[in-house]
Amino acid sequence: MSATYSIIIADDHAMFLDGLTSILSEEKSIKIILTAKTGTQVLKYLRINKDEKIDLVITDINMPEMDGVALNQAIKFEFPQIKTLVVSMLEEAKKIKQLTEANANGYISKNAEKTELLNAITNILEGDNYFSPRIKQVLMEAMFSEKSSPEIALTxxxxxxxxxxxxxxxxxxxxxxxxxxxxxxxxxxxxxxxxxxxxxxxxxxxxxxxxxxxx
Known part of the structure; x- marks a missing residue:
């Protein structure tokens, strides 16, 4: 990445937030604009600073006030030009499906190596999406499960x-x-x-x- 990209990070776990901030601070092409503990804080900042160019929001799923799913939906509705990457321990097919249907640009585990994290960010900022192999597997298993379990019709x-x-x-x-x-x-x-x-x-x-x- 030769250009400079502006990023916001949202996670209510201070240790993970500090670790992620430390990793990304070493990247000359990345400028961290805001670190937040809730989705509400991120959305408030974006609404107040509409003229500021934000390229990517990295978010956890489980956060107080507004979780990562709701935050992603709000960003994609109000600021569709902003890319989103979910970094979470959660591997729940329903949540992942909600995020993909709301056009999240990527999803990786908090257990991912530093190289995969940077690879995901690079891919997304350069216009591609990035979903880790494990997340793709969870989605595929859920799809096969739905096909093998026909919908029960209720009156x-x-x-x-x-x-x-x-x-x-x-x-x-x-x-x-x-x-x-x-x-x-x-x-x-x-x-x-x-x-x-x-x-x-x-x-x-x-x-x-x-x-x-x-x-």
Whole structure:
């Protein structure tokens, strides 16, 4: 990299933030503009300094106030010219998919070697995307898993009952809201447990969360 690039780093772990700052401070082509502990701080800075050229935001996923997924989405919506690189210990397929769908430019593990980190940054700043082999593997495994597990179709009423169960309403409260008998709601609950292949109410709640029914 011959040009000089301006970078922002967001991570709520001070030790990692200091380590990353130390590594990048050695690179003559990189200028660290801001280090932040929350996504909120990054977004506030970008909104206040709209005329300042920022080339890349490096962010963790798990942060207070605004996590890395929400930060990436906000950056890509408000500042689409800014590149984003996620550096995280998290290898959750759903989060990775959300980031790729929101046009994140890269994703590597916090366990990555210094050479891979710099390689990822270089690739992204030069116009390419970079996702580590492990992250690509997680995405591929999730895709194959989805294909082998066909989507279970729920009726409108089943979905309503499931959402209310996941929101911790009692059987009687659900019956009152849907103008049905308590016995009918109990039947829906038993049928949902059987249909979705879960063991209990916790399983129903987990399914509802995974499918985004509470969003």
């Amino acid at each position: 409108k009423r089943e979905t309503e009952v499931l959402k209310l169960i996941a929101q911790e309403f009692t059987t009687q409260e659900i019956a009152d809201q849907l103008f049905l008998s308590k016995h009918t709601i109990e039947s829906y609950r038993k049928n949902l447990i059987s249909k979705l292949g879960v063991r209990n109410l916790a399983g129903l709640t987990r399914y509802a969360v995974e499918k985004g029914l509470l969003a």
